[in-house]
Structures are given as C-alpha cells and as structure tokens.
Amino acid sequence: MPVITSRDHPLVKQLIKLEGSAQYRKKTGLTLLDGINLIQIYCSILGKPENLIVSESYYEDADNKHFIDIIFGHKPPKITIISNSLFRAISPVKTPIGILALISIPALKEQAYSRKVVFSVLLEAIQDPGNLGSILRSAAAAGVNNIYLSKHCTDAWSPKTLRAGMGAHFFLHIHENSDLKHIAQQFKGTVIATSIQASKNLFEISLVGPTAFIFGNEGAGLSKEMIQAADENIVIPMPGKTESLNAAAAAAICFFEKVRQERDSILSSNIGTK
Amino acid sequence: MPVITSRDHPLVKQLIKLEGSAQYRKKTGLTLLDGINLIQIYCSILGKPENLIVSESYYEDADNKHFIDIIFGHKPPKITIISNSLFRAISPVKTPIGILALISIPALKEQAYSRKVVFSVLLEAIQDPGNLGSILRSAAAAGVNNIYLSKHCTDAWSPKTLRAGMGAHFFLHIHENSDLKHIAQQFKGTVIATSIQASKNLFEISLVGPTAFIFGNEGAGLSKEMIQAADENIVIPMPGKTESLNAAAAAAICFFEKVRQERDSILSSNIGTK
Structure with a gap:
C-alpha cells in the first residue's frame, strides 16, 4: 500500500487542523480518535469510522493488523498509511501509538429519559x-x-x-x-x-x-x-x-x-x- | 541582568536533564518546580529554593517581579534569566509560564505519628x-x-x-x-x-x-x-x-x-x- 510522506498531502493538512483547531472541528463536524481502545469503543456503539490513519510501523506489525481484523471483520474502513515521522508531527503526544480514526462528531439526539434518576x-x-x-x-x-x-x-x-x-x-x-x-x-x-x-x-x-x-x-x-x-x-x-x-x-x-x-x-x- | 541564550550553558544543560531524566534527578537529588503557585507552596513549607530560572519576558513584566518580591521579601534566591526560546525548549509544556525553581528533593523524615488515624x-x-x-x-x-x-x-x-x-x-x-x-x-x-x-x-x-x-x-x-x-x-x-x-x-x-x-x-x- 502507498505511504504518504508529504506534509502537503490534503489528508495530512486536514489531520493537523483537526488536531489543533476547535473551530475547524466545529466547521467540518469531524474529529480524531487516538488509539485502538477508543476506536474499539466507538465502533461498538456508533459503527465504522470514516477512515483509519496508521503509521508505517503500526501497519507493519502483524499483531496490529490482526487487531484491526478482529474489530472490523471483513469490511474494514479505508486505511491510510503515513510515514512515522509525519505521524509524530500530527500527534500531540511524543510517542503516539500509531493509529487514528477520523470520525464525524455524533449529533446530539434528544431522547426520552427512561432512566429513573435525572x-x-x-x-x-x-x-x-x-x-x-x-x-x-x-x-x-x-x-x-x-x-x-x-x-x-x-x-x-x-x-x-x-x-x-x-x-x-x-x-x-x-x-x-x-x-x-x-x-x-x-x-x-x-x-x-x-x-x-x-x-x-x-x-x-x-x-x-x-x-x-x-x-x-x-x-x-x-x-x-x-x-x-x-x-x-x-x-x-x-x-x-x-x-x-x-x-x-x-x-x-x-x-x-x-x-x-x-x-x-x-x-x-x-x-x-x- | 545578563540573559543566557546558549543551549550549551551548563545550567541550561542541567535544566534539560532535570526535566527529562529520572535517573539524573535521583543522582543529583535535584528537581524543578514549574510555576509560581507551586514555588510559593514550597517556600511556605521548606524555605527558599536554590535558584529561580525565569524567561526574559517573565522577568520584564513588572507584576511578576512584584510577585517575586512578595514571596521572597528582601532576600530572594539567585535569579537566572534565560531567553524565551530557550525557556520553551526546556519546558515540557507548549506555553510555559516562564518561572522554574531548582530545588533539592526533600529528604524523607521519619516522624512520630501524632495523627490519630494511620x-x-x-x-x-x-x-x-x-x-x-x-x-x-x-x-x-x-x-x-x-x-x-x-x-x-x-x-x-x-x-x-x-x-x-x-x-x-x-x-x-x-x-x-x-x-x-x-x-x-x-x-x-x-x-x-x-x-x-x-x-x-x-x-x-x-x-x-x-x-x-x-x-x-x-x-x-x-x-x-x-x-x-x-x-x-x-x-x-x-x-x-x-x-x-x-x-x-x-x-x-x-x-x-x-x-x-x-x-x-x-x-x-x-x-x-x-
């Protein structure tokens, strides 16, 4: 699979904006989930994210690929691989795990409260x-x-x-x-x-x-x-x-x-x- | 007062090591307090720190100088000024407040427990x-x-x-x-x-x-x-x-x-x- 290595790639530019700008997140209705645990919880409730972004070394690890298979089965979301250095540049943490999901911010649903206690x-x-x-x-x-x-x-x-x-x-x-x-x-x-x-x-x-x-x-x-x-x-x-x-x-x-x-x-x- | 601008200055090298290395902190028995609140609490209990390190812009602000006067009175600790960019390089946070104290890690005193509840x-x-x-x-x-x-x-x-x-x-x-x-x-x-x-x-x-x-x-x-x-x-x-x-x-x-x-x-x- 191709690996994105340019900071000028439109997706990379978008990811950097989504990391850093609340205004951009509001405007697009998009945000990022960082790490497999959070992605797994999201999937169990709201379904597949729009796009998975993984670092080169994350994707090369067989265990990680296996984990993605377990979570998404036969129909994984689109996976985009970016170089390790670019992934570090996007992530706000010093040693990122190497997997992000691009998701739509869930809309606020007004629900009838079935719970006893408000x-x-x-x-x-x-x-x-x-x-x-x-x-x-x-x-x-x-x-x-x-x-x-x-x-x-x-x-x-x-x-x-x-x-x-x-x-x-x-x-x-x-x-x-x-x-x-x-x-x-x-x-x-x-x-x-x-x-x-x-x-x-x-x-x-x-x-x-x-x-x-x-x-x-x-x-x-x-x-x-x-x-x-x-x-x-x-x-x-x-x-x-x-x-x-x-x-x-x-x-x-x-x-x-x-x-x-x-x-x-x-x-x-x-x-x-x- | 002179402003340190070189990354090769011995104090700057020491501060970078103290920020990043637990081993170095253990070896020297020193650590850093970040921000005026923490420094104030330390002073009220354990006295003056060894050295205050402030950024150029922190030192130039009259309010900050006044605050240092209030805390330390007529006998302030040694104050070292370093350039803003160097201060940012030392600090692990993106927008550091601009004041650090170099302190000795307090020794563990065995005390008789006067408190009722252990x-x-x-x-x-x-x-x-x-x-x-x-x-x-x-x-x-x-x-x-x-x-x-x-x-x-x-x-x-x-x-x-x-x-x-x-x-x-x-x-x-x-x-x-x-x-x-x-x-x-x-x-x-x-x-x-x-x-x-x-x-x-x-x-x-x-x-x-x-x-x-x-x-x-x-x-x-x-x-x-x-x-x-x-x-x-x-x-x-x-x-x-x-x-x-x-x-x-x-x-x-x-x-x-x-x-x-x-x-x-x-x-x-x-x-x-x-």
Whole structure:
C-alpha cells in the first residue's frame, strides 16, 4: 500500500487542523480518535469510522493488523498509511501509538429519559482537556445523563478530551455552548454548586433524586452568578493539611457520593418493605 | 541582568536533564518546580529554593517581579534569566509560564505519628505523571500520611508529577522503590485493594481506623500478588453504562469515602456520649 510522506498531502493538512483547531472541528463536524481502545469503543456503539490513519510501523506489525481484523471483520474502513515521522508531527503526544480514526462528531439526539434518576452536570469554563475528559469518564460511570458546557469550556470533542474520556462521550448527552444559568433555573431537582466559601458540606446534604452538579474553572472556581443560581452550595471536607483538589477528582467524589446515597436509599426502602 | 541564550550553558544543560531524566534527578537529588503557585507552596513549607530560572519576558513584566518580591521579601534566591526560546525548549509544556525553581528533593523524615488515624496508600506501577500527581494531591487533602510507590511507578519527583501534585508532595511521606507486598503484610489495619473482579464494594466495608488502599497500573490493574496481600478486595459500584474510571478519580473516590466514614463515626460517637 502507498505511504504518504508529504506534509502537503490534503489528508495530512486536514489531520493537523483537526488536531489543533476547535473551530475547524466545529466547521467540518469531524474529529480524531487516538488509539485502538477508543476506536474499539466507538465502533461498538456508533459503527465504522470514516477512515483509519496508521503509521508505517503500526501497519507493519502483524499483531496490529490482526487487531484491526478482529474489530472490523471483513469490511474494514479505508486505511491510510503515513510515514512515522509525519505521524509524530500530527500527534500531540511524543510517542503516539500509531493509529487514528477520523470520525464525524455524533449529533446530539434528544431522547426520552427512561432512566429513573435525572442526573446532570454543568461545567463552567473548564480549561484543561484532560480534566474535562476525566470528568466525562466519571460522569458516564456514575450514570449521568446530561452534560452542559458553558461557552468558555475547552472543546469536548478535541482529540485530547476524547482520549481522557475513554469512550464516555458516546454514552452522554453533551450540550455545548449552554446557557448554564438558564439550565440551572429550569432544572427540576436540586442544583448543587461546589465552592470553597460554602457553609454546608457534601456529606450532609441529600443527593437522592434529580440532581445537577455545577463545577467551575480550575483556577477561578465558579462565577457568582452560578453560585447564586444553585439551590445548595457545598464544600468537600478536607481533613488533610492541604485544601485543594483537582477539578476532575472533586467531580468524581461528588458523583460517587450521589451513587452511594442512591444505593443506600434503595437498600433502606427495600428493608422498609420487608 | 545578563540573559543566557546558549543551549550549551551548563545550567541550561542541567535544566534539560532535570526535566527529562529520572535517573539524573535521583543522582543529583535535584528537581524543578514549574510555576509560581507551586514555588510559593514550597517556600511556605521548606524555605527558599536554590535558584529561580525565569524567561526574559517573565522577568520584564513588572507584576511578576512584584510577585517575586512578595514571596521572597528582601532576600530572594539567585535569579537566572534565560531567553524565551530557550525557556520553551526546556519546558515540557507548549506555553510555559516562564518561572522554574531548582530545588533539592526533600529528604524523607521519619516522624512520630501524632495523627490519630494511620492512612496509607500503596501505588503499584502507576505510569502517568499527571495521574500520580493528582493521586498525591487528593491524598494530601484527605489526610493520608504515607505513600508507598513500587519500583515501576513513574517518578514522584518529576516536574510533571510535581505540577499535578500542586504542593501535595511537601505534606506527604513519599516512600519510593517500596516492597509493597511487605508493606501490606506489616500494615496494622485494613489493607484494601481495588480490582474489577472483587465481590464486595467500596460502600459496604468499614474504612474507619487505620487503612491502607492499594491502587494498580492504569492499564493492567493490580498484580495477583497485591490482590492476595490485601485484607479486602473492593470494586467501586458504577451504575452508568461504562465501567471504567481514571486511576486518579478512583483513588479520590476511595479516599473521600474514608473521610466520610470517619466523620460519620465521630458524629455518631458524639451523639452517643450526650
């Protein structure tokens, strides 16, 4: 198979733009999945990607070819091979695995909620793609339905965010450019903001039933506007000598405290009916 | 002040090695703190760093100079200015803030534990510096005393891990190259391993009193040996459609479930004595 070696090849130019530009991703509705795990999760839910891009050395490895066969069977997507040095130039990581999938960003489908518990997350100006991806991953595992991102959040569909999300994107309803204040005001349930100045703590409020958590920017925290839009303001109690948590860690703690309380509530109502 | 512009300058060579080589950091006992927040936390606990390295444009900004004055007062550490392009070449991030501190890695002091609760964390072959730093940050906030790292963990004192730890390193006892099996066997309290195959879950075991958590490699999880060395094997219940969490998110959830249980235990014993 031919190997692309020129930086001027239209596909290479497109891949570089898709890696680097949120605007270009928005305009084209395309993005990149980096690595075989993420590609496999995508395929199991949404089907074949448009194009697989592999490095020369990735394609030469028999194990990798075998893996592609297993995932796609007899009808693989189009495979494009590019030189190793060009692949490194496209990838934002220093030692890329050597496989990318070009995909269309899935459209947001409005679905009737069959889930019992409405569980939403509002994110205001989260800056780090790794944090955003990790928040989405924890949210998907905790059973969150809807994610609302403010205008100033980092791009949910960037290759970096997708990588950190590990497939979570395909299980969530991700609403970009949301008016968070409006969402909070319309939410039928308890809206909970996390802020350092709060007088209540996470462990003393009820998280059973429809709940929305709001998390703010990594440095500045939540805006006053969003703190005021919440029904409850809480802090995570920190008995250690430092009082700061990574945004994704704080979100995970809140999500799974809700998971714990919902389980407890079901367990105690089961005991009550016996 | 003179500006270093040559890549062959001995300090520049040293900084590049300190950024990139765990072996060199071990040999010299030195590492780098990236960014003013981290430097400020270090100073408040351990005093002045050996050397501040700033980029030309950082030094030219009056606000930055003022900030350095506030932190160090009349006796600032030695300040070395290097050209912007050279600073970018040294830094692993694309847009460095422009200030690094050269510090000695603090020696591990054996301290008598005045804290009531012994709380340890054992980490087996954690690979990602960002994950390790975030785990340390959550651990310090949750009141963990001791961190034990297996031989194959990423370097706890790399600039990347330090950056993600946000000062947590200076509040914890970090034991590198530890024999985790031995530590687990000698631990006077409950040793808890997190693994996917576990039959119990995090929310149904008691975490009150001396506790050690073991977390495994991001991809492979815990070794059989460590699963067997634990008193309890637990899973974090995930009601969502995906069943995976980032290692740092999983650790944060476990740490703060212990924080919650300890608080509950104190609250209920207070009620009991009234």
